[in-house]
Amino acid sequence: MSIGEVLAQLRVDFPDVTISKxxxxxxxxxxxxxxxxAGYRKYSWDDVSRLQFVLAAQxxxxxxxxxxxxxxxxxDAGASSGRQRPALVAVGPGGEVPGRAVPEQPVESSELRLGRVDLVARSGIAESTLVELERLGVVVSDPPGWYDGDALIIARAVAGLAAYGLEPRHLRGYRTAADREVGLFAQLVAPLARQSDPAxxxxxxxxxxxxxxxxxxxxxxxxxVGLRSTLGR
Incomplete structure (x- = not known):
């Protein structure tokens, strides 16, 4: 199979997988x-099985x-003992599986662009809540007036927490803790990110x-663990 055909197979169970992945x-x-x-990749069913294993583990x-x-x-050491191969199905020239809907091309969270009105509508938060989240630095528009997919995820999580009585002011600690992790993880990732090699x-x-x-x-x-005593466990 070509890489496009493999992608069509995997996206049935892993819709976020991409060719770059x-x-x-x-x-x-x-x-x-x-x-x-000519240098084109050709995948076997065993390759697909390995990819399914990796993606599921992640x-x-x-x-x-x-x-x-x-x-x-x-x-691999016990490969001969009962490994099951994926069921064979016909794959079209464009990687589509006949009779099966092809998932939409996933959009990276950083690539999604939403206006203010769309963000409020899709997240379920009030405009006043968004104002407060921006004041606290929990939600940031980039570029000004536009929001990415992560802003939508944050806003939806805030809406869910609000249903239990948590208010935006309670979330300042989340922002502080996240900033600390960003600083720590950036030290680990920076050496790789600075390299020009795409890999x-x-x-x-x-x-x-x-x-x-x-x-x-x-x-x-x-x-x-912290709530076990509250639950009496």
Missing amino acids: LRFLEAEGLVEPQRTA RDQYLPLRVIREQLAER AKARAAETVRELAALSQQLHAALVR
Whole structure:
């Protein structure tokens, strides 16, 4: 299969996957598609199975690539014992699967652009709440008057918290804690981000994703532990 055909297969279960993501996983040695004489990638069903394994481990378990690589090595060592191959289906020349809707091309959160009215409408927050969030630095418009996908995620989370009685003023601590993490993680990612090599920049972006996922896991676990006494557990 071509990389476009593989992308169509994977997007059924992983709608956010992109071609650049597949190239990155190849650069990291997690999958090794064959090449034609002209240099085009050709993937086997085994390659697709490996990609499904990697993407599921990242999405469902937030595993870093180092751990996934180790698990793949163990998986390969016992490859002959019961590995299941994905069901074969026909794939069209453009990567589409007949009879199956093709997911929309995902838009990176930094690429989405929403006006103020759209942000309020899609998030469910009040205009006055948005004003307060901007004053606290929780939501930032960039460029002025336009908001990206992360601003929408933040606004929706605020709307959800508001349903439980939390007000924007309660969120100042979130902003402070996030700024501390940004400073810490930036030191880890900066050496890669400064390189001109596209592969290095891809690794920097993947590192940020992994750090953010691990941070979310840590935060959620600490909150659960802290509330055990309140729940009487």
